[in-house]
Amino acid sequence: MPRNLQMEYVDLYLVHWPMSVKPSKPHFPMKREDIVQMDLKGVWQAMEECHRLGLAKMIGVSNFTTKKLQELLAIAEIPPAVNQVELNPAWQQKKLIEFCKEKGIHVTAYSPLGGQSRTSKINAVLQSEILKEIAEARGKSIAQISLRWIFEQGASMVAKSMKKERLQENLEIFDWELTDEDRFKITQIPQYKKVTVLAILCPEGVPGVDLSEVDVVET
Ligand SMILES: NC(=O)c1ccc[n+]([C@@H]2O[C@H](COP(=O)([O-])OP(=O)(O)OC[C@H]3O[C@@H](n4cnc5c(N)ncnc54)[C@H](OP(=O)(O)O)[C@@H]3O)[C@@H](O)[C@H]2O)c1
Known part of the structure; x- marks a missing residue:
């Protein structure tokens, strides 16, 4: 991945969403059958390997709820350094911020405006x-x-x-x-939460995949 970017390493590498899509050319909205439950353990082990190999100085996640972070912390050898989430005065995420503070996970706000x-x-x-x-x-x-x-x-x-x-x-x-x-x-x-998986990726919903875990409405 850093080679594609013509760099020796990246400072920070994030898992974008706690869900997986089947390999395909990017297209939106995705078809419901393209979205599959994420192998959290397998993905995180690969992220940890990137860190050990020196390809990513730090590894983290994005769009993880407190519940998903708990799941991740239970299996991680290297805890995520960062959780990048929608955060602004209109989506204040109090519970998530407190949880991340307690666990030493830095929060980065996306869509801050x-x-x-x-x-x-x-x-x-x-x-x-x-x-x-x-x-x-x-x-x-x-x-x-x-x-x-x-x-x-x-x-x-x-x-x-x-x-x-x-x-x-x-x-x-x-x-x-x-x-x-x-x-x-x-x-x-x-x-008001602007970014939702359902709205962006799959307005129809995904059978067998609990999107409430990635679209939890919490403040
Ligand atoms: N991890 C994720 O899942 C995720 C999801 C969404 C976004 N992101 C990332 O978050 C970053 C920013 O988020 P975002 O683009 O959604 O939203 P944002 O930064 O909240 O808002 C960008 C919008 O605000 C306008 N803007 C910027 N400065 C302004 C100012 N001082 N006064 C008035 N308007 C202003 C911009 O217009 P002009 O360009 O015309 O100034 C643009 O339309 C991006 O890098 C994006 O990739 C990550």
């Missing part, structure tokens, strides 16, 4: 009235309020922008803080 509008017109972060009110009062952008809140949860984030000025704006979150009142208001934001 509510994600792109490709699949849905709703952006529960950038369209949040509560975040807008805080942003106006603090002289910051809504994006900055969201990213600062994530940073204050002890998480890192992968924010995406194609615009240079936004990339700069998104970096300017480290020399100020939210107030306790801001933090309280953010706890009042209605919770």
Whole structure:
């Protein structure tokens, strides 16, 4: 894998979802018969081997719920360093963050600004009235309020922008803080999970595969 990237090693290598698809050319949505239950032990042993061979400095997971992490921790010789999950003020994942903290697993937020509008017109972060009110009062952008809140949860984030000025704006979150009142208001934001396996991969559902394990709605 690093050879394909023309690198000797990667810093971090993640299991993207706790589920498997049959080998095929990528296509979306996938057919229900393409999705199969994941061999968690086999996959993780292969990840551990990548680490031992020096191909990945660190190994981790993505989209793992507390239940899936528990399963993984029970069989792992090398625990995951990172869990990359949907995390922002509109999907706060309190239980998962606490669990990861307790187990020493670093959390990285994806869709930290509510994600792109490709699949849905709703952006529960950038369209949040509560975040807008805080942003106006603090002289910051809504994006900055969201990213600062994530940073204050002890998480890192992968924010995406194609615009240079936004990339700069998104970096300017480290020399100020939210107030306790801001933090309280953010706890009042209605919770909305944008990324679901069912919506992205297989709207029809998958017989024999319990997608509730990967699509657990928890805050
Ligand atoms: N592990 C996973 O399963 C998973 C799932 C989803 C996403 N991800 C990763 O997470 C990363 C980011 O997530 P994402 O792209 O879903 O969403 P995101 O970073 O929350 O949002 C990106 C959207 O926000 C806009 N944006 C960026 N900065 C802004 C600002 N300051 N003000 C207003 N709008 C702003 C961008 O538009 P412009 O480009 O026009 O600025 C883009 O439409 C990506 O690298 C993606 O690969 C991982």
